Amino acid sequence: MxxxxxxxxxxxxxxxxxxxxxxxxxxxxxxxxxxxxxxxxxxxxxxxxxxxxxxxxxxxxxxxxxxxxxxxxxxxxxxxxxxxxxxxxxxxxxxxxxxxxxxxxxxxxxxxxxxxLTARLTDDLPFPYLLLLVSGGHCQLVAVGGVGRYTVYGGTVDDAVGEAFDKTAKLLGLGYPGGPALERAAVDGDPARFPLPRPMLGREGCRMSFSGLKTAVRHTVERLDTLDERTVGDLAAAFQAAVADVLADRCANALDAFARDHGVPGPLVVAGGVAANAALRARLEDLAGARGTRLVAPPLGxxxxxxxxxxxxxxxxxxxxxxxxxxxxxxxxxxxxxxxxxxxxxxxxxxxx
Missing domain, CATH: 3.30.420.40 (ATPase, nucleotide binding domain)
Incomplete structure (x- = not known):
């Protein structure tokens, strides 16, 4: 075929x-x-x-x-x-x-x-599995029960996470496309220097929000006298860490819901453009391991x-x-x-x- x-x-x-x-x-x-x-x-x-x-x-x-x-x-x-x-x-x-x-x-x-369905192409993954779909236009947690059979546990109430990456990168003067540029800038940054919020963290359910996080970055930039390379790296790292914290927290709730619905703890699949982010992959891999399941992520390409x-x-x-x-x-x-x-x-x- x-x-x-x-x-x-x-x-x-x-x-x-x-x-x-x-x-x-x-x-x-x-x-x-x-x-x-x-x-x-x-x-x-x-x-x-x-x-x-x-x-x-x-x-x-x-x-x-x-x-x-x-x-x-x-x-x-x-x-x-x-x-x-x-x-x-x-x-x-x-x-x-x-x-x-x-x-x-x-x-x-x-x-x-x-x-x-990409995980079935790359890993021959059987149904069912939990999907975190994160891209420039979409951000949602979905139980994938079969072709055409989807249950959405939650999604963003405002910005998609990829959009938040791009707009934050623009605020930091990192150019376009913003997501990969922000990830590169964050490599040597200090994520603890700037205390950015974690919207929805600790709440029940699987809904997400990234508009407030993006706005917090803008307010931080406006308060700074200069935006030198070190400061840009620290802000990029802080933003990336906040996103990873929120997504890991939301995925933990979704894994609980998935286990109740399907009787198995996963696996957890991440797909979409933001799935290429190494820091996010590492955080989700830790979560999956702690929950006794595995993370499946497509090759970067x-x-x-x-x-x-x-x-x-x-x-x-x-x-x-x-x-x-x-x-x-x-x-x-x-x-x-x-x-x-x-x-x-x-x-x-x-x-x-």
């Missing part, structure tokens, strides 16, 4: 070919950092035009790298949401065109589901947006017969809890089998 994956939900143009044996036959990503850096963030119109420019040739390269012709594919998977609507149109319409021209099944993939995870989600759905018509629509908002009932039933049946 070989599936072409297409990802254009934000500012990465990506194409990959994945097979049913969990092999990445090709996996290509074109970053748009240079296009968006002058603006300090992603500009939707610029992103959509870049996808138009890059996607056709990138798909051709992915097919060449895989050593396949289109007639050797078993399906096409394209991100249909959530994301920036212009970019989603580009990728989904391209996927539809290939599927129609080659008479192939189409899978209109939920980007969040693709992140949720599969944490940020990529087409391999879209292709793999296509493989999972194709196996269950969850295909889509050429009338599948792009959806800028598409929570995991809004997966279609038919898909949920098929996912549940596969999990129970």
């Amino acid at each position: 070989r599936v072409l994956g297409i990802e254009t939900s934000c500012d990465e143009t990506a194409a990959a070919v994945v097979d049913g044996e969990r092999r990445l036959l090709s996996n290509l990503v074109v970053s748009q950092l240079d296009e968006h850096r002058p603006f300090g963030g992603v500009v939707p119109e610029v992103a959509a035009r870049a996808h138009l420019e890059y996607l056709d040739s990138l798909i051709a390269r992915a097919m060449d790298d895989a050593g396949l012709g289109y007639g050797e594919l078993d399906g096409v998977a394209a991100t249909a949401g959530p994301g920036l609507i212009g970019g989603l149109f580009v990728g989904l319409m391209t996927g539809k065109a290939i599927a129609a021209a080659r008479d192939l099944p189409l899978m209109a993939v939920n980007h969040l589901e693709a992140h949720a 599969l944490c940020s947006d990529n087409a391999a995870m879209i292709g793999w989600a296509g493989v999972e759905r194709l196996r269950l017969g969850c295909t889509d018509g050429l009338d599948a629509r792009a959806r800028p908002r598409w929570p995991l809890t809004e997966m279609s009932p038919a898909d949920v039933e098929k996912g549940a049946a596969a999990w129970s089998a």
Whole structure:
């Protein structure tokens, strides 16, 4: 089973070919950092035009790298949401065109589901498991019971953690993209120098909040006379430590809820762009070990947006017969809890089998 994956939900143009044996036959990503850096963030119109420019040739390269012709594919998977609507149109319409021209099944993939299933691609992880999804636009704790079967324990009430990383990095003058720059700055910083708040820490449930933490950094910066390299490093380390404390606390509550619901303590999976943060991974690994389970984290190259995870989600759905018509629509908002009932039933049946 070989599936072409297409990802254009934000500012990465990506194409990959994945097979049913969990092999990445090709996996290509074109970053748009240079296009968006002058603006300090992603500009939707610029992103959509870049996808138009890059996607056709990138798909051709992915097919060449895989050593396949289109007639050797078993399906096409394209991100249909959530994301920036212009970019989603580009990728989904391209996927539809290939599927129609080659008479192939189409899978209109939920980007969040693709992140949720990445651990099955990289680690062949069985259902069920607990997922911490942390990225620039999303932050939630989800019990993954099967393809199309998701229970959200809690999410952020304001900023996603990746957004908080980026905005804090901008406050510290670290440039764009902010998350990796802040992590680098924090390496030699003193996290104890600045006492930043830990929103929601110690509360019941799994809800999260990062807006107040970001605001606390801004107030700290405004009170400082100078923002030298050492101070930037200390503030970056303090922010990163606060985020890790909050996420570990929320994950501990979610692990309790997961154990009550499923009778097992985990495993705990972390996915999304922020899952590449080494300090967060280390903190979650300690938590998982203390709870008698393990942490599963994708390789760094599969944490940020990529087409391999879209292709793999296509493989999972194709196996269950969850295909889509050429009338599948792009959806800028598409929570995991809004997966279609038919898909949920098929996912549940596969999990129970």
